[in-house]
Amino acid sequence: MCENWIQPILDEAQSRGLERNAHAYPEVGGKIKIDGRDVLNFSSNDYLDLAHHRHVIDRSREALDKYGIGSTASRLVTGTLPIHEELEERLAKEKGYEAALVFGSGYLANAGTIPVLADRNDLIFADKLVHASMIDACKLSGAKLIRFAHNDVQDLEKRLEQYSTNTGRSLVITESVFSMDGDIAPLAEIAVLAEKHGAMLMVDEAHASGTFGPNGAGLIREHGLEGSVTVSMGTLSKALAGYGGFVACSSLLRKLLVSSSRAFIYTTAPPPAVIGGALGAMDVLEASPRLGNILQANADYFRSLLHEGGLDTLQSQSQIIPIVIGDNEKAVATSKLLREQGIIAAAIRPPTVPSGSARLRLSITLAHHVDDLECAAKAIVDAVKM
Ligand SMILES: Cc1ncc(COP(=O)(O)O)c(C=O)c1O
Known part of the structure; x- marks a missing residue:
């Protein structure tokens, strides 16, 4: 089959904390149910919550x-x-x-x-x-x-x-x-x-x-x-x-x-x-021409909560909010920890982002209400500081 070159490439990626998988999720959007449990999804680009409109x-x-x-x-x-x-x-x-x-x-x-x-x-x-x-x-x-x-x-x-x-x-x-x-x-x-x-x-x-x-x-x-x-x-x-x-x-x-x-x-x-x-x-x-304004106001609020908790969000000025962890494996571990608490915050690693800047990429959507943002910000601050 001439495929003996494939495994070493996959092994090398794994050894660098760069293994990638496409996991199936049961639903789409900013708020989903997984195994009957409510989960806040901060890794969906359904910014205006229109996927189910x-x-x-x-x-x-x-x-x-x-x-x-x-x-x-x-x-x-x-x-x-x-x-x-x-x-x-x-x-x-x-x-x-x-x-x-x-x-x-x-x-x-x-x-x-x-x-x-x-x-x-x-x-x-x-x-x-x-x-x-x-x-x-x-x-x-x-x-x-x-x-x-x-x-x-x-x-x-x-x-x-x-x-x-x-x-x-x-x-x-x-x-x-x-x-x-x-x-x-x-x-x-x-x-x-x-x-x-x-x-x-x-x-x-x-x-x-x-x-x-x-x-x-x-x-x-x-x-x-x-x-x-x-x-x-x-x-x-x-x-x-x-x-x-x-x-x-x-x-x-x-x-x-x-x-x-x-x-x-x-x-x-x-x-x-x-x-x-x-x-x-x-x-x-x-x-509803103001949907984008509401989204950006929510993102501003969420960023302010993360800053109060001592986190850096780079120069983010939009619904996309990065929290740079640096190390690939630590970014994945932080994402896993949050997932156990009902928060999806995917770890984005190189080559999608520059080497050494693995991060949680959080995206705010209109499915996230103020109390969701408050609860998620607290969990994220605690997880990143662990
Ligand atoms: C900046 C940018 N351009 C282009 C694309 C590609 O768009 P699509 O997902 O519709 O192929 C993406 C998304 O993945 C993106 O983030």
């Missing part, structure tokens, strides 16, 4: 009943349905762009867009902490990848100047809310720099879509930067509680993506129930 489920079911289980073809063949177009028009309008394009996932949205914006003649300047999907996309593109220090505008400027004689295209990429640190990029300053150096700017709003900005439109919209950010990327899989990804951009760029993005073309269109659910989640956001 009646209207979201109804719209998903409507689409399922009307069109069936699958789209049964790729977008350019016969897989595009009226609801794909409806969702794209709505996303574009909400995000403040001319157009939007939906992909099978957030990963695919990055993988399908970055290689269209840049190729082997070009440069990509990426924040040190951007998500793996962006890095993989940069590798796919063949462009020269230059990393700048996390959220460090001066370092970005230095690197843009260093390559000012570049004759190809330049692209700056960052996230607005960082997935593992929960901090926020200085988008306005980055946009000024990109413009000054004639570079395009792409911002991954996976964790800001639904949670910041008017109607949850994100931080680009909140700061009025639609005119300076070439591509606003987002997912349907976190605050919108379903699955899928998208980019909002100019009509011209959308046209190019439709005709040349491999992750858009060579895959089956997202299924009707998923698109219907995303439309339902957008209805909820439109009807």
